[in-house]
Amino acid sequence: MSKSIGTSGLILNEPLLWEKGRKGRCGFSLPRRDVETCPLDKQLEGDGPDFPDLSEIDVVRHYTRLSQWNFGVDTGMYPLGSCTMKYSPKTNEKQASLPGLAGAHPLLPTTLSQGVLKMMFELEQYLAEITGMDATTLQPAAGAHGELTGMLLVHAFHKNKGAQRSKIIIPDTAHGTNPASAALCGYRPVPVTSNEQGILSAEAIAEIMDEDTAGIMITNPNTLGLFEENSCEIAEVIHSKGGLVYCDGANMNAVMGIVDMGKIGVDVIHLNLHKTFSTPHGGGGPGSGPVCVKKHLERFLPVPRVVKQNHIYLLVEDYPESVGKISAFHGNVGVMIKAYSYIRSMGPMNLKKASQLAVLNANYIKERLKGTLHLAYDRPCMHECVFSDEHQKAQKVTTLDMAKRLMDYGFHPPTVYFPLVVHGAIMVEPTETESKEDIDEFVEAFKAIVTEAEQDPGLLHEAPKRPKVRRLDEVTAARKPCLAG
């Protein structure tokens, strides 16, 4: 394994929290008691939870060791397709922990929260500008939450017209959250297949679009990393029957400053701040999923809305046709601060450059690996490209085997087995923050793995060998679930 940046090293085992500690230890400095104890009704008093007693050093060693078992973007290349694992600037963390922002109560009188309201107002404008839309809500707490909000807006629009519709068109390449979000709004998903070029055709949409279809959920660029070239015609088909075009903007990183979503007929689009706008992924969140809309949907947006009146920022509830609230308060403000800081740091030209370089990186990987791995669609891609394990079938080596072996080489695997339209899909999204030399190392590693597949497939079947654990028994985990200790 001469070409590997993955190497062996000492990491430490660490038990579960309740397997350590000693009764009486505490890792929290209890505040001074300056009032008397008051009686409490015995009927109301509980026994308190069965937590372990740990000292501060117990807790610090525990989590330090746990962190060392994890691979993050700061560790190395993490080319998870459609997740946009770009570098998270550290200055953004600093801004989000400023005491005036981190310590703010959401229900403060607006006169005492002008700074955060200004940030939200400006961020709404920036996102509307980037997408080519007219208005924004920052309330959704993640992409899927934004999708649900989008569906609620579509639902409110049709209700307002006096004709509720029951179906929505969803392409076969769609992320699972699309049909799941549509179903939460009572819509029945109507599937449509992509053509041989891996994109949707307006004719296929026209065949199924009718006046009982609320619209379409389109991801553009799609999950194959391809730009939906027929999106203008598709929008016309949908609009001609009174439907709306919802765009899943998870892949916005390919087209900032390059595509105008408003111009191509999108009525409503969600964004993922933890993807395109560099906020860290946190091991699974928190994210933020703002939704931008065209004027005709603005009045349905969740409330309260941030409004600027003579240099003062206000929170206004008075939108009688609003869908209501989808988060208790204003959304993930702590995440918004990071996205706002990123946009202010990058500026318009660098955001466009980021998209161009993300697309350059993906096309470069595509060209360099297409002889080695089977390329699902041999055409120019956007910010991600999709391969498959077609060439490795003869050696009985699968996408899963290759993904696991990549870990030994020091890379987080790409997204695997999605989108479903490509059997054994390997979706690689490098993002613009990977340098040429890091990408070259990734390409070399994958080439070495494919050679191993031909010469010694056992190495891949046994992979990974170097991480803390080897392959897991996921079957038993599901058959005999053990979800708490």
Place this chain on the structure above:
Amino acid sequence: MLYLPHTTDDIASMLEVVGVEDLDGLFSTLPAECRKKDDLNLPEPLSEWELNDHMEALSNTMAVSPEYKMFMGAGSYEHFIPASVSYLLSRSEFVTSYTPYQPEVSQGTLQGIYEYQTLAARLLGMDISTASHYDGATALAESLLMAVRITKRSKVAISSLIHPLYRRVVKTYFEPTGFEVIELKYLDSGLTDTSALNEMDDLAAVAVQSPNFFGCVEDLQAIGQKAHDKKALSVACFTEALAYGLLKSPGSQDADIVSGEGQSLGIPRSFGGPALGMVASRKQYMRSLPGRLVGQTKDLDGKRAFVLTLATREQHIRREKATSNICTNNSLCALAAAMYMASLGRTGIRELARLNYDKAEYLKKELKKAGFKISFDSPTFNEFVVELPTDSAATYKRLLEKKIVAGLSLAPYYPELTNHYLLCVTETRSRQDMDRLVSEVKS
């Protein structure tokens, strides 16, 4: 630009491999009508140092501790967060990783979340907790939808003393479903009036918050019994997770599903988000739970390990038939909560909860002595409602000018309770702070 590592040479050699003349050539497949003609109309970039100044200026406009004395809770609580927790949470292997789809290189997150699930379940007295949701409001909405799925009934009864903003989120979630949401009134004691349940049939769930929005502790056992009499599920919710360091857990009072807000457990308020939605249930409802679950298993060498499991409930497998559409949740917040609960420990959480209770009781007593009426006589935890004399808005404003935030006015949420204010006292308020509030309100 510091986040864009490509040099001109890098770009040139890569373009050559791709077979395109310039960066613009990468977008040749895009139809002209899709292209943005002008540059993005956004402000010019700030240097790191200019950004610091800009953000500090925004931060300085905000009314926060220690300059302002906050007596406001209502779903967002000021609690001390140990430096050790903030420090550990900044470890980039936790921060910059994503959903642990590849468990072999994500054991840190997976064991961390398994531990969170366990501590959360113990705090709430339940069998299973999920890996997290967005906030207490969406957790409640998802729990009610879960009850509908389990019972196959289409009506839920929710207390009007559940946080008003949570009830609005529930209504938004339920609007397109056709399921019915009925609100239960409240009594003069500041507790939910469950008498209307007697006439109801076909209920999927009865949901009550405890401590409720007025801060009063509800009898979850009795309400749960009524729900079960109607063959409905008992859903208990909360906004102040710390309460269960002291009070009887919802699980010990026969709740079927518990949902709530975990922000008190080591997560900064951040103007309301990110927060920590918590959902827990009895074992038998496991497969109906929304959201991610981490389970224990073994690897090929027999070593203990952790993995995302029961994924057949989730959107990436079941798509439109999933138990929820949730994908990215609030994993880092759940980890913060686990670190916080681990730092407090069994004795610590009890003492801290006790201190919250005693401080709130002290303020109650002092306000009573000063001649103010405590609106509801039911026992409370760290929040309670006080009635300020007419023209309370002027008093509130006067206190604000003295940098005291005297709670939350109930008027916008309960119009019949104008001049009533919801006060919150946590361990962060000193006896002096409270004495000062009382003397200023008196004058």
